Amino acid sequence: MKPILFIDRDGTLIEEPPDEQIDRYEKLRLVAGVIPALLALRDAGYRMVMVSNQDGLGSARFPLADFEGPHALLMQILESQGITFDEVLIDPSLPADGSPNRKPGLGMVMHYLRERRFDPARSAVIGDRATDVEFAGNLGVRAFRLGADLGWPEIVRALTCGPRRAEVERVTRETRIRVEIDLDHRAEPAIATGLGFFDHMLEQLGKHGGFALSVRCAGDLHIDEHHTVEDVALTLGEALRRALADKRGIGRYGAAGSDGSGAERPAALVLPMDETLASAALDFSGRAGFVFDGAFPRERVGDLPTELVPHFFRSLCDAAGLNLHLAVRGDNCHHMVEACFKAVARALRPAVQRAGGDLPSTKGVL
Numbered sequence: 085m086k087p088i089l090f091i092d093r094d095g096t097l098i099e100e101p102p103d104e105q106i107d108r109y110e111k112l113r114l115v116a117g118v119i120p121a122l123l124a125l126r127d128a129g130y131r132m133v134m135v136s137n138q139d140g141l142g143s144a145r146f147p148l149a150d151f152e153g154p155h156a157l158l159m160q161i162l163e164s165q166g167i168t169f170d171e172v173l174i175d176p177s178l179p180a181d182g183s184p185n186r187k188p189g190l191g192m193v194m195h196y197l198r199e200r201r202f203d204p205a206r207s208a209v210i211g212d213r214a215t216d217v218e219f220a221g222n223l224g225v226r227a228f229r230l231g232a233d234l235g236w237p238e239i240v241r242a243l244t245c246g247p248r249r250a251e252v253e254r255v256t257r258e259t260r261i262r263v264e265i266d267l268d269h270r271a272e273p274a275i276a277t278g279l280g281f282f283d284h285m286l287e288q289l290g291k292h293g294g295f296a297l298s299v300r301c302a303g304d305l306h307i308d309e310h311h312t313v314e315d316v317a318l319t320l321g322e323a324l325r326r327a328l329a330d331k332r333g334i335g336r337y338g339a340a341g342s343d344g345s346g347a348e349r350p351a352a353l354v355l356p357m358d359e360t361l362a363s364a365a366l367d368f369s370g371r372a373g374f375v376f377d378g379a380f381p382r383e384r385v386g387d388l389p390t391e392l393v394p395h396f397f398r399s400l401c402d403a404a405g406l407n408l409h410l411a412v413r414g415d416n417c418h419h420m421v422e423a424c425f426k427a428v429a430r431a432l433r434p435a436v437q438r439a440g441g442d443l444p445s446t447k448g449v450l
Contacts, residue, residue, distance in 0.1 A: 085203035086131055087330070088170070089243075090193065090223065092211035093136035096230055098158060100212070104139070107150035112157060121236035122167045128244045129330045129443065133196075134172045135209075135219075137187050141176035188218035197223075206329055210239060248438070250326035254319040258311040264298040265323045267436050271296040277312055278305050281386030285425040286316070292429035295436070313392045314399050321403025328436065331368060336444040338435030339365040355427045360414030362423035364431040370405040370450045374398040378412035378420065385418050393421055397428065 094100040099113040106112060122132070140146045162168070173192040177183035185191030196202055209220035212230045220227030228239045248267040255261075273290035275283040277299060290297030299320065303312030328334060355362050374397055380390035394410075401408050410428065414420040443450065 085200060087129065087206035087208075088131045088133055088196070088202040089125060089207065090133050090135045090209045090219075090225070091169075092187075092209075092213070092216050093134055093158075095212035096210060096216075097134075097162075105146055105150075106154045107146060109154055109157065112154045114161070115230070115236070117236040119162070119165050119167065121240045122162070123165065124240045125243060126167060127442070129332050130243070131202075132167075132169045133193075134169045134174075135187065135192055136172075136174050137215075138174050138176050139178050141174065143176075188215045188222055190219075190222050193223065208243065244332075248327045248329065250323040252319050252323040252326065254315055254322075256311075256315065258307075259301060259303040259315040261299070261301045261303075261315055261319045263300075263316075263319045263323045264296075265320075265327050266296040267327050268438075269296045270294055274298040277301040277316060278303060279309060279312060279387045281388045281421075282309075282313060282316075285388070285422065286320075288422065288425040289320075289429045289432070292426050293432040293436075295432075309387065309389055309392060310395075313388070313396050317396045317399035318403045321400045321406070324400075324404040324406075324436075328368065330443070331450045332443050333438040334368065334444065335434045335437050335439070336368050336450070337366070338431035338433065339363075355423055355430060357414070357419040357423040357426070359416060360412065360419040360423045362412040362414075362420070362427040363410070364424075364427035365409045366428070366431045366435055367407040368405065368435055368450065369407050371407060372402045372405055373407040374401045375409045376411070378410075378424075380417050380420055381415065382417040385421050388421070390417060390421060393424060397424075 091097065094104065094106060097115060097118055098106060099115055101111050126132070138146070138151065141151055142148045175183060175185040175187070175192055177186050179186070183189065183191065190197065204224045208226040208228060209216055209223060210228045210230070211217070211219070217227040217229055228234065228242070230236070247269065249265065251262070251264045253262045273287040275286045275297070277283055277286070278301065286297070286299055299316060301312055301316055303315065305312060376394040376397070380393070383390060397408060397410055400406065408428065410424060412420045412424050414423065
């Protein structure tokens, strides 16, 4: 689902005169900073819908013809700068009419709700009145109210440079898991899965990936370790997917290390751990894929079966929409497993880093 900005007109896109009617060309004045702001939001992947109350539009007091000319000029100015709206929704009723279409009512946007046309978590209402804030609450999205303390530049920063966080809970008959991730904040990892060596490996992802990571899991370890390892990977992958949202501005690709074969690779660094060399190359393409090259000389390291190491990364890829190629060579099984987790973490670091708002894809979607 796509993020949509439901934007008011008078007082938000154009200045509102004392009589609260834009019925003559000379009354048409753009709000300061609106055009560069809308262009930045467009480039960040937001769609836009105009939603406006126009009290008594079509009445003798506010003839439709008086409205249409200035409004058409506004739309022409915006379109000339590359700014378009998916829809322009206008309610002409008066407050006394009690129309369900009038903001803060949802009548004008019910089709967006019925057809699930937008992502509420990433959408917002932008307006200048308390009714716009109430409208946002009814719609289940964030609200931005323009005023002396909040202008268009601040709104753009909030919508395009906000923290990328996710909290995901997964509860089944086998496990109860909570993962919290913040890609723009560094903190010591907080991990507790009931498997000591697995905890240590998850700590590597947060520490060397450069992001805050918390994992709490209560699993059916009285049966075996499989459900805990698999479900943590699925929950962590989902958290990564949510935190990255539409992936605008990210590096997308990441690589770390070498598989020791001598072949050239797009490596940011060689990741050794004593006799072990590991490599990881990944792509947040939205298409899950996992290729593993390596063989562990022991069945277990601590309380973690080594057969679950590639299974962990495969499950992570499935949930995150991640393509990962992982290889390891070595003799010490502890070193080999830890090098895998560290290599993936170091590859994640440049892939999730954000610089700008461009989408790293010629398709226009990831």
